[in-house]
Amino acid sequence: MIVHFIGAGPGAPDLLTLRAQRLIAASPVCLYAGALVPPEVLEHAPEGARIVDTQHLELDGIVEEFTRAQTNGEDVARLHSGDLSIYSALGEQTRRLDALGIDWDMTPGVPAFAAASAALRRELTLPGVAQSVILTRYRRQASAMPGGEELSALAAHGTTLVLHLGVQAMEELVDVLVPHYGADCPAAVVARASWPDELILRGTLATIAAQVAESGVRRTAAILVGPALSGRDFAESFLYSKGRDRPA
Structure with a gap:
């Protein structure tokens, strides 16, 4: 068994x-x-x-x-x-x-953050913009976060951030994130990614909390923040560059 x-x-x-x-x-x-x-x-x-x-x-x-x-x-x-x-x-x-x-x-299975990335049609890592993805959650009605994993400390890296279990605290999240990313940083919320009633909200840290409040989204949502979400102003990868040595 x-x-x-x-x-x-x-x-x-x-x-x-x-x-x-x-x-x-x-x-x-x-x-x-x-x-x-x-x-x-x-x-x-x-x-x-x-x-x-x-x-x-x-x-x-x-x-x-x-x-x-x-x-x-x-x-x-x-x-x-x-x-x-x-x-x-x-x-x-x-x-x-x-x-x-x-x-x-x-x-293993397809994770929610990957489904959210697909829904947004955005790669979460872009050359010269973001090469790391931080997956975390926001404590409200959940287990305490270990020391050193406070959201402000993670946001200080400025890379792509994916937050789970935090959509009910969007205004609080924005207040923590804006000093590190700036109010005009791209932000998105994908609720029930890949379900028939999937909902996608796109904006910036200045606008996303109001969009969430208006939509009524309360749970089963991924929050994504970071400059990579713009999909603009990035270098082409070394992987397919002409300058890379390739095997014969």
């Missing part, structure tokens, strides 16, 4: 990987993250599979589902939205599984 932790992607069911689809189809138990995983993904589960919505379960309840599957000798497809590498609460689950001696593995 094994628990397959699977990144189910940002929302569009056809952004599920082939490996993820295969594992879901082979697992008689499927645990999924509530409204963040579309029903079309659950349709890959085998007939008669036990499908459990975990959005109202605490960690102990989720672990009980794992141990029940272990007792029955059933593989589990544990679906998380986006990718497992960030903000998936994976670590606390796998720590429990290790303590119980239950085997598990990980299958």
Whole structure:
């Protein structure tokens, strides 16, 4: 018996990987993250599979589902939205599984920030403009940020910044970011990236908070800030330059 932790992607069911689809189809138990995983993904589960919505379960309840599957000798497809590498609460689950001696593995998925980049039709790194992407979140009703990861410290780098879980605090975020990026820095919010009701807001740090307030977006949104979002005034990459030595 094994628990397959699977990144189910940002929302569009056809952004599920082939490996993820295969594992879901082979697992008689499927645990999924509530409204963040579309029903079309659950349709890959085998007939008669036990499908459990975990959005109202605490960690102990989720672990009980794992141990029940272990007792029955059933593989589990544990679906998380986006990718497992960030903000998936994976670590606390796998720590429990290790303590119980239950085997598990990980299958990556398309992360929300990548879906937001695609929706904006913007590369987040541009030569001479930004060569780093900082993925972080804003603390309001979430776990405390570790020392040294305060937003102001991260913003001081001036590179592309992607914020999760912060759209309800846009005015606060703008106040922190403007001293580092400037009020005219490009900013965007992509809500429910890749879903049928995807919403894209484009502006600057001076305008984006008002746009968010007017739109009514409250959750499931990525905030992107940085000069690379303009898509202008950058050098061509060395990768395809004429001056680069190429193998014969």
